[in-house]
Amino acid sequence: MRAGAGIAAGLVLLAALSLAIGATNLWSGPLDSGMVLAVSRIPRTLAAMLAGAGLALAGVVVQQSVQNRLVEPGLTGTPEAAMLGLLAVTLLAPGAPLLAKMGVAALTALLGTAGFFALSRHVPRRDPMLLPLVGLIYAGILGSIALGAAWATDLVQYLWSWQSGEFSGVLRGRYELLWLVAGMALLLYLLADRITLLGLGEDYARSLGLNYRQTLLMGLGIVALTTAVIVVSVGAMPFVGLVVPNLVSRWRGDNLRRNLPLVAAAGAGFVLAADVLGRLLRWPYEIPAAMVFAVFGAGLFLWLLNRPRVRHEG
Amino acid sequence: MIEVESLSLHRAGLPVLADVSLRLPNGGVTAIIGPNGAGKSTLLHCLAGLIAPQSGRVRVEGVDIHRVREAERALLLSLLTQNPGAVPRLSVRDLVGFGRWPHHRGRPGPTDHALVEAALERFDLLPLAGREVEALSGGQRQRVFVAMAFAQATPWMLLDEPLSALDPKFARDIMERLRDVATAGPGVVLVLHDLSVAARYADRCICMKQGKILAAGAWQSTVTSDLLTRLYDTPMRLAEVDGQPVVLSA
Structure with a gap:
């Protein structure tokens, strides 16, 4: 609980910082500070936290489903498949409402993730590095199909906006879909035990009375919808789903009923921190949060990989 | 039969x-x-x-x-399969506790807790109950998985x-x-x-x-x-x- 309180306090501090900084000075700037907060800063802060929590949770689900800690949604073709869906809607029904685009993206994301999962069953388990490499290639193939299609139809700029996650464009009225992530998080919490059971492998999960296929489908559905919402709203952010669940797992283990809130909070904190840092480093210009996180997250992950695990007892 | x-x-x-x-x-x-x-x-x-x-x-x-x-x-039926793939980062007590999952489906009651403790005791795991399965030796791990099957009380x-x-x-x-x-x-x-x-x-x-x-x-x-x-x-x-x-x- 002390850890939970610490993380909560850290999140509040980060959120306050995120609300306070930006191109406009809240206290002496020319604009009405209430309006700046309501239209830009609060949505942006919430968006970063929701996206971070969603990516981290999606990472846990993917890792438990394939029983490999080195996989994350960015290595299962999920965002690329979502982008393919988005491209298709943009081309075929440009006037479709955002929710419909979202739905199509979620559906193609699910298909893409399921494709990776089907592939993963043929990858030998002995070397844990093999599966992420297969994922990298799979995501690369889907990504280049998307790029090819976008290039042929002059939509490359759209693709770019979905590829690099950042929050500078977040305004009131343009991020609310991200609240779906909160709904997914609650649903996931109800499934926490089942997702932990998935991590024991198919044989154990089934002999402990779990409807394996159904649970897997629900889990992958949550991953697909969460990732699609994030890609549509703020763009893809690699590494978050890899680094955050690994940090939490090393620290507190894999009992998801206990740890999912921690994973969500840590994901929210890290992405918000990346966004804040991205706003400060070249003030008043910005560096995309995904890029900041990729640099720091990758470093953190490499350091983690080479560090013996401190075991949590209790 | x-x-x-x-x-x-x-x-x-x-x-x-x-x-x-x-x-x-x-x-x-x-x-x-x-x-x-x-x-x-x-x-x-x-x-x-x-x-x-x-x-x-x-x-x-x-x-x-x-x-x-x-x-x-x-x-x-409960089952112990050959070398479980990934060893989960769960405490011994948590993993054995999952043996009760088919009975409580997420809402363990006093009977479930009692049976988990009984399984831990039966397989001499009480001194290890708070340790993580990952940290145990192969022989101890196997005992934990057997205890989980036993806790399933099938x-x-x-x-x-x-x-x-x-x-x-x-x-x-x-x-x-x-x-x-x-x-x-x-x-x-x-x-x-x-x-x-x-x-x-x-x-x-x-x-x-x-x-x-x-x-x-x-x-x-x-x-x-x-x-x-x-x-x-x-x-x-x-x-x-x-x-x-x-x-x-x-």
């Missing part, structure tokens, strides 16, 4: 199980033995309902195991090579506890490679060769040097040392 009726399974055109039928009365330790590739593990997974046969059926306590939902099956426990890669001391630890368990309650069915261990602890045997049952029945009256020789296609001898049965490859 486990009733198996003419179970058949082909893979890539080759028979893995060929018309296997058998009946196991409740309780006791039953060892499935036979050479590599005889279909022992496949038979165990068919009994567990995890592999569906192409024909035939398995009934456990009268229930057709391939036609019930997982939730119901998990109340009849009429049958199925174990696929529970002793693989275990030192004699750990192997003996596990077998003695399983024998105690089997005299009091659930029937224990296990695939064993160490024939001396099987001879010492098994009440019954199922001898498999090329997907067929060569012989099955009470160990004492079924297993002979001659049977083992035919089973393994190499001279084998059943002997006794200090009153304990041993199996030698002669």
Whole structure:
């Protein structure tokens, strides 16, 4: 609980910082500070936290489903498949409402993730590095199909906006879909035990009375919808789903009923921190949060990989 | 009672199980033995309902195991599979606690907690209960997974090579506890490679060769040097040392 309180306090501090900084000075700037907060800063802060929590949770689900800690949604073709869906809607029904685009993206994301999962069953388990490499290639193939299609139809700029996650464009009225992530998080919490059971492998999960296929489908559905919402709203952010669940797992283990809130909070904190840092480093210009996180997250992950695990007892 | 009726399974055109039928009365330790590739593990997974046969059926306590939902099956059978893939980062108590999951489906009650503690005690895991499974030695880990199956409190426990890669001391630890368990309650069915261990602890045997049952029945009256020789296609001898049965490859 002390850890939970610490993380909560850290999140509040980060959120306050995120609300306070930006191109406009809240206290002496020319604009009405209430309006700046309501239209830009609060949505942006919430968006970063929701996206971070969603990516981290999606990472846990993917890792438990394939029983490999080195996989994350960015290595299962999920965002690329979502982008393919988005491209298709943009081309075929440009006037479709955002929710419909979202739905199509979620559906193609699910298909893409399921494709990776089907592939993963043929990858030998002995070397844990093999599966992420297969994922990298799979995501690369889907990504280049998307790029090819976008290039042929002059939509490359759209693709770019979905590829690099950042929050500078977040305004009131343009991020609310991200609240779906909160709904997914609650649903996931109800499934926490089942997702932990998935991590024991198919044989154990089934002999402990779990409807394996159904649970897997629900889990992958949550991953697909969460990732699609994030890609549509703020763009893809690699590494978050890899680094955050690994940090939490090393620290507190894999009992998801206990740890999912921690994973969500840590994901929210890290992405918000990346966004804040991205706003400060070249003030008043910005560096995309995904890029900041990729640099720091990758470093953190490499350091983690080479560090013996401190075991949590209790 | 486990009733198996003419179970058949082909893979890539080759028979893995060929018309296997058998009946196991409740309780006791039953060892499935036979050479590599005889279909022992496949038979165990068919009994567990995890592999569906192409024909035939398995009934456990009268229930057709391939036609019930997982939730119901998990109340009849518990399973230990060969080397669990990824070792979860769960405490020993949490993992054994998941053995109760089929009963409470996420809402453990006092009975569940009591049975988890009983399973921990039975397998001498109380001193390790707060440790993480990942941090344990191979022998201790195996005991945790067996305890999880035991906590499931099913009429049958199925174990696929529970002793693989275990030192004699750990192997003996596990077998003695399983024998105690089997005299009091659930029937224990296990695939064993160490024939001396099987001879010492098994009440019954199922001898498999090329997907067929060569012989099955009470160990004492079924297993002979001659049977083992035919089973393994190499001279084998059943002997006794200090009153304990041993199996030698002669």
